[in-house]
Amino acid sequence: MRKMxxxxxxxxxxxxxxxxxxxxxxxxxxYAAAHQAAAVPASVTVIENPSTEDTNGNFIATVSGRGLxxxxxxxxxxxxxxxxxxxxxxxxxxxxxxxxxxxxxxxxGGPSFFTTTPCQAGKYIVTATLQVLPSVFVTTTFKxxxxxxxxTIASLYFNPNPVVLSTNGxxxxxxxxxxxxxxxxxxxxxxxxxxxxxxxxxxxxxxxDGVGNFALGFGGTxxxxxxxxxxxxVGTSSHIVTLHLAAPSV
Numbered sequence: 001m002r003k004m005x006x007x008x009x010x011x012x013x014x015x016x017x018x019x020x021x022x023x024x025x026x027x028x029x030x031y032a033a034a035h036q037a038a039a040v041p042a043s044v045t046v047i048e049n050p051s052t053e054d055t056n057g058n059f060i061a062t063v064s065g066r067g068l069x070x071x072x073x074x075x076x077x078x079x080x081x082x083x084x085x086x087x088x089x090x091x092x093x094x095x096x097x098x099x100x101x102x103x104x105x106x107x108x109g110g111p112s113f114f115t116t117t118p119c120q121a122g123k124y125i126v127t128a129t130l131q132v133l134p135s136v137f138v139t140t141t142f143k144x145x146x147x148x149x150x151x152t153i154a155s156l157y158f159n160p161n162p163v164v165l166s167t168n169g170x171x172x173x174x175x176x177x178x179x180x181x182x183x184x185x186x187x188x189x190x191x192x193x194x195x196x197x198x199x200x201x202x203x204x205x206x207x208x209d210g211v212g213n214f215a216l217g218f219g220g221t222x223x224x225x226x227x228x229x230x231x232x233x234v235g236t237s238s239h240i241v242t243l244h245l246a247a248p249s250v
Contacts, residue, residue, distance in 0.1 A: 040067035040250045044128040046107065046142035048159045048174060055147045055210035057083065057118020058110030060174050060217050062160065065128055065138070066250065068101040073131040076105075080144075082120035085109030094131070099167040100250045106172050106217035121146045149211040150178040156232055162244035165223055169195065172219040173243060177234065180208045184235035188216060191231050191240060195223035208234065220245075 047062040068074065076093040078085065086108050087093045095103045110119050121144050129137040155178050163171045175188065185207050190197045199218045208214045220228065225247040232239045 040101070042067040042101075042136070042138050044126060044138045044140045046126060046140055048176065050143035050145045052145050052148050052213060053110070053119060053121065054213060054215070056110065056112060057120075058112045059085075059108065059119055059144055060215040061107045061142065062104060062172055062174055062217070063087075063107045063126060064102070064104040064160075065095070065097065066102050068097045068103070068128070068138075069130055069136075070097060070099055070101045072097050072101075074103070074128045075131055076126065076128055078124055078126045080109065080119070080122075080124040082122065083109050083111075083118060084114035084116035085119070086113070087126065089114055095128075098248070100248055102164065102166060102248075102250075104163075104166070104172045106174065106219070108217060119144055147209065147211045147213070150213065152179055152212075154179040154234070154237075156239055156241050158241070158243045162246040164246045165225065165248050167248045168221075169223045170219065170221050171223060171245060172217065174215055174217045175230070175232070175241070177208065177214045177232070178212065180212045180214065180234050182208055182210050182212050184208045186214055186232065186234040188218075189231045189233075191229040193220070193223075193228040194226050195220050195228075197228060197230075 044063065044065045047064060051059040051061040053059050074095050074097065076087045076095055078087045080088060095105055097103045123141055123143045125139055125141055127137055127139045129135060157176055158173055159176060160173065163173045165171050188199065197218065197220045223245055226245050228243040228245065230241050232241055
């Protein structure tokens with residue numbers, strides 16, 4: 001009788017341990033299979049890296065994630081303790097990925113945007129952490145470099161270009177100007193676009209800085225793949241620049 005009892009107890013214990021092992025190993029895998037973008041390594045990236053400060057100690061870049069859990073909340077943090085930026089202004093920033101596991105936000109810092117001291121040049125880390133279990137995270141480094149002159153050959157460019165649309169038709173991007181005459185005013189106006197292009201209500205970079213650079217973050221909603229053309233006027237010089245919009249993808 002005692003041997004039979006021990007045998008049954010051992011069988012029950014084996015079943016319990018097997019079930020527990022399946023739960024511990026199977027639940028995260030099942031979650032990942034159901035919610036994480038397939039065949040794309042999870043990553044977070046700072047675009048325009050290194051980011052060059054203007055002569056007032058401000059920077060503008062874009063933070064993008066891909067290959068993340070789909071339609072999920074991630075908490076962004078950074079270790080930039082030199083100034084306030086759009087990630088650390090409230091300690092952290094919540095973002096939500098789209099249906100293919102992507103997100104993009106305008107990333108800016110400095111006294112023109114927040115009540116803070118000028119940002120200091122250095123290398124920093126951005127971390128994106130899944131809000132729910134299994135609380136996986138990805139990190140990237142970004143560099144802020146001091147104001148730098150890029151010569152006297154004027155240029156305008158978007159970064160990124162093309163920009164990948166989210167599954168709801170939105171995007172964020174940044175326009176950069178380098179090599180312009182310091183102190184000149186600039187303005188940006190949409191010329192042709194299939195969607196609403198949104199600019200900040202106030203533009204702290206409305207003048208070229210002391211070494212000839214400027215930057216502006218902006219975005220769009222309700223877009224489809226195609227192009228957006230913007231009229232950029234710097235001083236008395238007018239230019240049409242084209243941003244390419246790519247269809248949503250993982």
